[in-house]
Amino acid sequence: MSPTRIIQLQANGVDCAAEVETRTTLADFLRRQCGLTGTHLGCEHGVCGTCTLLVDGAAVRSCLMLAVQADGSEVTTIEGLVDTTDPGNPVLGPVQQAFADAMSFQCGFCTPGILMSTTAWLAQRPANAAEPTDKEIREFLAGTLCRCTGYTSIVEGVRLAAQRTASGGP
């Protein structure tokens, strides 16, 4: 048995605390101890971007971060993008809705990571930034791998999300 530590973090605004082996990744902690299985694991060594989520607002590959490193942090996963103001009527977040409208997925396995990467990317763009070009979007997407698509629909989803973010739309 590896050494253990009790950690506590906020996952999508909810406390999650547990004793974990110090070698446990953040991805495994969230999936096993917090019940947040929306974060997917692909390569498990930092290449594919599928496990991307936000730690204190920054995009992180959660297969490379240890859970103990996130102790005390605020974590946002794909589940946290949904607006649950009315628990009986959850509403997709704006980036999720843009991807749905642009059909930016096939099997959907990579989608949580790409949505979280897109959320972080849009958040760091200046409010008055011009609409991103295809080149900019494709460069940003280079950090995430999709085994299904030709990426064209994903580029469209990111562009739609950027347009709606700029206009304050849905």
Ligand code: FES
């Ligand atoms: S599963 Fe983390 S980068 Fe691939």
Ligand code: FES
């Ligand atoms: S939609 Fe299937 S891996 Fe990306």
